[in-house]
Amino acid sequence: MKGETKHKVQQMLKSARLRRTKPRSDILTALLKAHQPLTREQIAERIGACAPNKVTIYRALETFVAADIVHKAFVQNRTWYFELSHHCTADQCHPHFCCRCCGRTDCLHELHIPMTADSGGYIIQHQRVQLEGLCPKCSKSA
Amino acid sequence: MKGETKHKVQQMLKSARLRRTKPRSDILTALLKAHQPLTREQIAERIGACAPNKVTIYRALETFVAADIVHKAFVQNRTWYFELSHHCTADQCHPHFCCRCCGRTDCLHELHIPMTADSGGYIIQHQRVQLEGLCPKCSKSA
DNA sequence: TTGTTCTTGCAACTGAGTTGCATTTGATGT
DNA sequence: ACATCAAATGCAACTCAGTTGCAAGAACAA
Numbered sequence: 038m039k040g041e042t043k044h045k046v047q048q049m050l051k052s053a054r055l056r057r058t059k060p061r062s063d064i065l066t067a068l069l070k071a072h073q074p075l076t077r078e079q080i081a082e083r084i085g086a087c088a089p090n091k092v093t094i095y096r097a098l099e100t101f102v103a104a105d106i107v108h109k110a111f112v113q114n115r116t117w118y119f120e121l122s123h124h125c126t127a128d129q130c131h132p133h134f135c136c137r138c139c140g141r142t143d144c145l146h147e148l149h150i151p152m153t154a155d156s157g158g159y160i161i162q163h164q165r166v167q168l169e170g171l172c173p174k175c176s177k178s179a
Numbered sequence: 180m181k182g183e184t185k186h187k188v189q190q191m192l193k194s195a196r197l198r199r200t201k202p203r204s205d206i207l208t209a210l211l212k213a214h215q216p217l218t219r220e221q222i223a224e225r226i227g228a229c230a231p232n233k234v235t236i237y238r239a240l241e242t243f244v245a246a247d248i249v250h251k252a253f254v255q256n257r258t259w260y261f262e263l264s265h266h267c268t269a270d271q272c273h274p275h276f277c278c279r280c281c282g283r284t285d286c287l288h289e290l291h292i293p294m295t296a297d298s299g300g301y302i303i304q305h306q307r308v309q310l311e312g313l314c315p316k317c318s319k320s321a
Numbered sequence: 322t323t324g325t326t327c328t329t330g331c332a333a334c335t336g337a338g339t340t341g342c343a344t345t346t347g348a349t350g351t
Numbered sequence: 352a353c354a355t356c357a358a359a360t361g362c363a364a365c366t367c368a369g370t371t372g373c374a375a376g377a378a379c380a381a
Contacts, residue, residue, distance in 0.1 A: 058358095090360070092360080093359075097359090115368075
């Protein structure tokens, strides 16, 4: 299992033609294990003591976004949340729901929002959908 | 026309039950005339010499967002863009397109993206759709 | 007009993200 | 295995959009 994750991560880097370095592997591993979008700080926390410098994390993430293996999912409190794009297809990218009451943000994987079609000469490469409102817990207690 | 805008703005504040102050009126007027999302700085520029303090603008915008007469449209270069919500209905909120080549962001008013239905107990109050790719100009010259 | 409450302005602050540069490291060819 | 070079990393200092606390001013109701 651990070896499987490692192999998966190495494969991601290889197919994106990016150098396989420890910081990059660690960052991708953290994102892979998380199953939810993470901030740069959360990534560092999950890697632990030998986490890369924050500049390194930002630059690695930037590289990953350019290579389209990571997406900038959403902004909350002025900070970006990153996630692996391996769950997104050309057809769909799952939306994120932010609760206006408790502030939690959830991935709504089960909610299918079709990719918007090309319109008037625009070539759409990525679609980001953010939903705001009340989560099940808060809507009940309201 | 000028009087019409002024009246419209006063009406917006009144129906939102907010105090009618000069800074608030000026900010709403700037947004109303703009027909596109603006940053706090752009709002100040458009108001000109007697623009309110930046803290005042931020706080007014925050109040407007809470009253749902203004939307936070999207983030670009770490700064929020605000727009009047009077073009958005319960059915639809127009998406914004950001060109990965030239950086321009356009409102795609003509593109109808239906509001996502309530799903699994989530109460959706606002839907923000951001599209990324190539604008007509950049896709031609590529 | 008066009193209360909300709003504004100023100054100082916060912190996510960036930049420049010296050092290290992965990939490639020999 | 080793040399080479471009690319990646770490550190320190920086940027700047947005925030906070507080005193002074303005809108609204009585």
